[in-house]
Amino acid sequence: MSSMAVAEIEGRGRALVASKPLKAGEILLRDSPILIYSALPLNPPPLPHQHHHHYCSNCFKSLPPSIPSAVSCPSCSLAHFCSPTCRSTALASSHTPWVCQSLRLLRSSPPLPHDRQVQARFLVAAYNLSAVSPSDFRTLLSLQGTEESPDAAARLLHSLVSSLPPPASEFGFSPELTAALLAKDKLNAFGLMEPFSEDGERSVRAYGIYPNASFFNHDCLPNACRFDYVDASDAGGFNTNIIVRAIHDVPHGREICLSYFPVNLNYSERQRRLKEDYGFTCACDRCKVEANWVEEEGEAMDEDDDEVMEDEEDVGIEEEENDFPHAYFFLRYMCERKNCWGTLAPLPPVNGAPSSVMECNVCGTLKNDEVTMDGDGDSLEG
Numbered sequence: 493m494s495s496m497a498v499a500e501i502e503g504r505g506r507a508l509v510a511s512k513p514l515k516a517g518e519i520l521l522r523d524s525p526i527l528i529y530s531a532l533p534l535n536p537p538p539l540p541h542q543h544h545h546h547y548c549s550n551c552f553k554s555l556p557p558s559i560p561s562a563v564s565c566p567s568c569s570l571a572h573f574c575s576p577t578c579r580s581t582a583l584a585s586s587h588t589p590w591v592c593q594s595l596r597l598l599r600s601s602p603p604l605p606h607d608r609q610v611q612a613r614f615l616v617a618a619y620n621l622s623a624v625s626p627s628d629f630r631t632l633l634s635l636q637g638t639e640e641s642p643d644a645a646a647r648l649l650h651s652l653v654s655s656l657p658p659p660a661s662e663f664g665f666s667p668e669l670t671a672a673l674l675a676k677d678k679l680n681a682f683g684l685m686e687p688f689s690e691d692g693e694r695s696v697r698a699y700g701i702y703p704n705a706s707f708f709n710h711d712c713l714p715n716a717c718r719f720d721y722v723d724a725s726d727a728g729g730f731n732t733n734i735i736v737r738a739i740h741d742v743p744h745g746r747e748i749c750l751s752y753f754p755v756n757l758n759y760s761e762r763q764r765r766l767k768e769d770y771g772f773t774c775a776c777d778r779c780k781v782e783a784n785w786v787e788e789e790g791e792a793m794d795e796d797d798d799e800v801m802e803d804e805e806d807v808g809i810e811e812e813e814n815d816f817p818h819a820y821f822f823l824r825y826m827c828e829r830k831n832c833w834g835t836l837a838p839l840p841p842v843n844g845a846p847s848s849v850m851e852c853n854v855c856g857t858l859k860n861d862e863v864t865m866d867g868d869g870d871s872l873e874g
């Protein structure tokens with residue numbers, strides 16, 4: 493993290509701040525997860541006719557539809573691997589006999605709603621981490637997120653995951669620890685998406701806890717975005733790494749923020765999610781402007797880009813420069829592909845020269861930066 497430093501900012505907690513001027517496309521962070529778990533349901537098991545993607549339970553790469561038994565877990569039908577190497581890595585770390593038995597137990601219990609099943613998977617992975625890697629577990633405990641007292645959901649999940657004696661660790665099991673772990677997962681987990689499809693819903697294949705990326709605060713007009721290349725064949729065992737790049741030039745001392753969700757969401761939806769899921773009220777420049785639209789119009793803005801710009805003219809915002817950043821952001825940095833809503837950032841500079849190729853962080857599309865204009869306002873790319 494040579495280009496960023498951790499700083500404490502009042503009202504925002506820890507934050508990452510540029511420790512030098514940053515260039516568009518520059519790689520700011522490569523981060524490996526301390527913990528990663530599947531987002532797929534445990535039960536009921538998928539029916540044979542249902543189309544379900546399968547992923548390696550270690551590196552989360554897509555697997556072919558028929559899985560050779562040679563690379564499945566020897567004891568359960570829940571873990572499949574892309575190679576014997578991934579299998580032996582997992583059997584010694586993330587898919588220990590305790591995890592295997594716990595997942596089988598959860599699968600045979602009465603089905604929970606999908607989001608609770610995913611939380612149960614997280615808790616099994618987290619308690620396993622406390623035994624196999626106490627230092628990573630301590631890192632997890634140091635992340636933002638505390639729970640005063642366990643609520644009903646935490647108690648239910650706790651009783652389920654503690655039905656097997658816990659793996660030997662210095663930390664033990666308790667409803668309070670379970671509640672704190674769930675809070676940390678909620679505030680800090682990053683979703684690795686399933687392969688992009690224009691017709692499908694955006695869905696997550698796995699969630700990961702990334703110790704350094706957890707320090708990024710949110711902004712509704714982010715100056716950085718994160719990429720992952722889970723299905724890359726040349727990732728050298730680092731398929732679940734995430735890479736954060738600057739979207740545009742950033743001056744020294746400026747906070748680096750990601751958007752915690754797609755940037756096209758409207759004001760009230762963003763505020764709702766930030767309050768419910770992350771516990772804060774966003775007061776970023778974009779929210780300050782859009783709060784006025786809501787006040788003056790009595791309704792939230794539409795998600796459509798044209799509406800955004802018309803609305804701005806209609807309400808006659810006094811500070812003209814305020815409407816500029818987000819109209820420009822949508823034009824230049826939002827992916828146009830149907831159902832994508834990804835963010836574009838330039839490829840990394842080569843020998844200090846900025847790249848004119850923009851990459852989408854959701855669908856992976858590469859395109860030439862059409863906003864590059866010559867003196868007459870004509871696009872250089874024609």
Ligand SMILES: C[S@@+](CC[C@H](N)C(=O)[O-])C[C@H]1O[C@@H](n2cnc3c(N)ncnc32)[C@H](O)[C@@H]1O
Pocket residue numbers: 503504505506507635636679680705706707708709710711769770771772773774775
């Ligand atoms: C992934 S953590 C980010 C790092 C966190 N600030 C810390 O101290 O560890 C997410 C939490 O940071 C805080 N946060 C993130 N963005 C914020 C913002 N724009 N304004 C205020 N707080 C924010 C919220 O408490 C949120 O739940």
